[in-house]
Amino acid sequence: MEAVEPLWDSEAAAAACAGHSSGRWQAHDVSIDSRSITRGALFVAIRGDSGDGHAYVADALKKGAAAAMVDHVPEGVAQEAPLLMVRDTQAALEALGAAARARSAARIVAVTGSAGKTGTKEMLRAAFARQGMTHASQASYNNQWGVPLSLARMPRETQFGVFEIGMNHAGEITPLTKIVRPHAAIVTTIAPAHIGNFESLTAIAEAKAEIFSGLTPGGVAVINQDNPFFDLLARRSREAGAGRIVGFGASPAAEARLVKAVHHAECSCVLAEICGQPLTCKIGLAGNHWTMNALAVLAVVQALGADMALAALALAELKPLAGRGxxxxxxxxxxxxxxxxxxxxxxxxxxxxxxxxxxxxxxxxxxxxxxxxxxxxxxxxxxxxxxxxxxxxxxxxxxxxxxxxxxxxxxxxxxxxxxxxxxxxxxxxxxxxxxxxxxxxxxxxxxxxxxxxxxxxxxxxxxxxxxxxxxxxxxxxx
Ligand SMILES: Nc1ncnc2c1ncn2[C@@H]1O[C@H](COP(=O)(O)OP(=O)(O)O)[C@@H](O)[C@H]1O
Ligand SMILES: [Mg+2]
Known part of the structure; x- marks a missing residue:
């Protein structure tokens, strides 16, 4: 049988997060939740909302974790257990994510917005999976734990990486996008979500615009051109060094433009023009909002030089996610x-x-x-x-x-x-x-x-x- 390269071995993980490994081990996944951990995963003991992960290290190891990343040997865990000792597990998880990103040759996309992040992320996953090895964030893993975790889970061989980035407050996206370092960043829409934490919709737009601060030099900003905050977002992306701005929407000015859509109960049929290229396709999700999100997906596919026809085939086969249609x-x-x-x-x-x-x-x-x-x-x-x-x-x-x-x-x-x-x-x-x-x-x-x-x-x-x-x-x- 062909040997599968481990996601992380003890040396690489220790080097990535300036830690110290006891024993030699290989991990095929990374997890911060001992309840859902799979055999052979590296368990990271995070201090989170629902308690301190150090209390679950013994449980994770019992369930077959390859090793546990900790800042001390928790009570009930043997000294000789496979541990990756670090100073601060949150910072070390971020460092592990950054190392996964650094060693990757993948084309990377980040998605934010007030609605449609997960759906758009799943559309991108489907569009890219047809053409190369694709890694995407699980569920809505989009916060200070979810983003570095999703990066740390990215296999070396990944060709396309897709990451959801969310926020509840200003300033939260900046550190996340800086470790994701996307080649393309999408803002699906700006709308009142979590507005209780903001002074105005403009403040929400400014917070979402933080995503561009992580773009690789000359990266692509993909922005909803039907949204009143398009100009603000475009300006912020330019200031952040975006090499290209692609607007999407029904606006005649949009480079990824909807020409016509026919909406059915279970799908939409769409005629679009994506950066000068006419495209007819079916979107397997009903509703105008999914059609718009699909335009953003196609804009990214085009901008990253991937195959539009294969992407369009994947969009036709989409099925609604639980709770979202x-x-x-x-x-x-x-x-x-x-x-x-x-x-x-x-x-x-x-x-x-x-x-x-x-x-x-x-x-x-x-x-x-x-x-x-x-x-x-x-x-x-x-x-x-x-x-x-x-x-x-x-x-x-x-x-x-x-x-x-x-x-x-x-x-x-x-x-x-x-x-x-x-x-x-x-x-x-x-x-x-x-x-x-x-x-x-x-x-x-x-x-x-x-x-x-x-x-x-x-x-x-x-x-x-x-x-x-x-x-x-x-x-x-x-
Ligand atoms: N562009 C959009 N504008 C408005 N609503 C949208 C848009 N895209 C998706 N939605 C709706 O937003 C809800 C959440 O979708 P989801 O993809 O889970 O978004 P998020 O990850 O941003 O929370 C769903 O009800 C979906 O139908
Ligand atoms: Mg989500």
């Missing part, structure tokens, strides 16, 4: 209804995108379009306005009925035209029965809210009640 067909008494699971998260931009998508949905028979909405979190002082403003959007849409859950959503309920008002409940659990009793064949139900609003509970319960899921499209979650 996955669809189910479920049984009720005398028929079938459609459930759209958008329960993963929500902010005003993604809420409008999802409402817009539902509004365009074709129903069957006497079916109605029903929105089931939970609170949008972290909107600060403006929270009430953002929730109230949804009433106008819903009144102008083709949505027939809106159920609401949570404290913030009360104001939306109160402001909806009476005939569009469904049940309001203090929490998501309280909506399940009234919703189930309202449903009839042909209905299309879209469920969305911030993670903390626990709208996933409604999805789970409806899936159980609607027993046989006819599964229009499902895919492993990421």
């Amino acid at each position: 996955r669809r189910h067909r479920l049984h009720i008494a005398d028929g079938v209804f459609t459930l759209i699971d958008e329960s993963y998260n929500a902010n005003p931009a993604s809420m409008l995108a999802a409402l817009n998508n539902l509004s365009g949905h074709v129903t069957e028979g006497r079916g109605r379009r029903i929105a089931v909405l939970g609170d949008m979190a972290e909107l600060g002082e403006e929270a009430k306005n953002y929730h109230r403003d949804l009433a106008g959007a819903i009144a102008d849409s083709r949505i027939h009925l809106t159920f609401t859950a949570g404290r913030e959503m009360q104001i939306l309920h109160d402001n909806l035209p009476r005939e569009l008002r469904g049940t309001h409940s203090a929490d998501s659990a309280g909506l399940v029965t009234p919703l189930w009793e309202t449903l009839r064949p042909g209905d299309v139900v879209m469920v969305k809210g911030s993670n903390s609003s626990n709208m996933g509970k409604i999805i789970k319960d409806l899936l159980a009640l609607g027993d046989a899921d006819l599964q229009i499209n499902t895919m492993k979650s990421a």
Whole structure:
């Protein structure tokens, strides 16, 4: 059998983070969570929100970890255990990530934005995987732990690396993008997310613009040209030394431009012009926002000299991620209804995108379009306005009925035209029965809210009640 080169051996890891290895070991993965650690991984003991990883070193080793990175020998761990002793495990994880980046010849892309980071990252993964060895961040691993961890996990042989970078506060993206050092950086959109932590949308745009400070010299900035902050972001990218700026969107000025899109329930058909090259393709995710994100993906593919046709084929085969548009067909008494699971998260931009998508949905028979909405979190002082403003959007849409859950959503309920008002409940659990009793064949139900609003509970319960899921499209979650 061909020998697989380890991701890290004891010498390389010790050298990368100026640490000291006891014993010789080889690791095939890196992990900061002993619950999900795989055999042969290097466990890094991080001091995080949910405690000190040093308390889980013994457990990780018992589960087959190749070694553990620590700043002291934790109680219950043998002195002769395979350990990588460092001064500060957080700094050492960053150093390990930086070393993985330094030894890599991969083309690197970083993705940030107020919405669509994970989806766009997964689109890039799919587009590149068709043409070379591709490594991408897992799930939404986009913060001070997730980014260095994702880098540290990047195999030497990687040809395309894709990293999601997120933030809750100004200044958080700068250190992350400086270790990722992307050849291309995407800002999907600027919108009110975590705005409770910011003075204004402009402040959010400035914080997202930090991503350009890590660009390799002459790197490519890929920016949403339909967004009012395009000029600001373009200026910041130029100041940071970007060699090229590619705008994407429907704007006639965009280099990666949407010419025409036809939106269907499960996909979109798109005619685009990507940096002078006409392209017709199908996007396997429904909704205008995914079409726009796909333009950013195609712009990156073009800018990095990868194959556009292979990328377009991959985009056609995409399936919605759990909680971000996955669809189910479920049984009720005398028929079938459609459930759209958008329960993963929500902010005003993604809420409008999802409402817009539902509004365009074709129903069957006497079916109605029903929105089931939970609170949008972290909107600060403006929270009430953002929730109230949804009433106008819903009144102008083709949505027939809106159920609401949570404290913030009360104001939306109160402001909806009476005939569009469904049940309001203090929490998501309280909506399940009234919703189930309202449903009839042909209905299309879209469920969305911030993670903390626990709208996933409604999805789970409806899936159980609607027993046989006819599964229009499902895919492993990421
Ligand atoms: N460009 C966009 N504008 C508005 N909403 C979007 C956009 N792209 C994706 N979304 C929506 O944002 C939500 C979160 O998507 P996700 O890819 O997980 O983003 P993030 O990683 O930034 O949180 C989903 O509901 C998705 O449909
Ligand atoms: Mg994400």
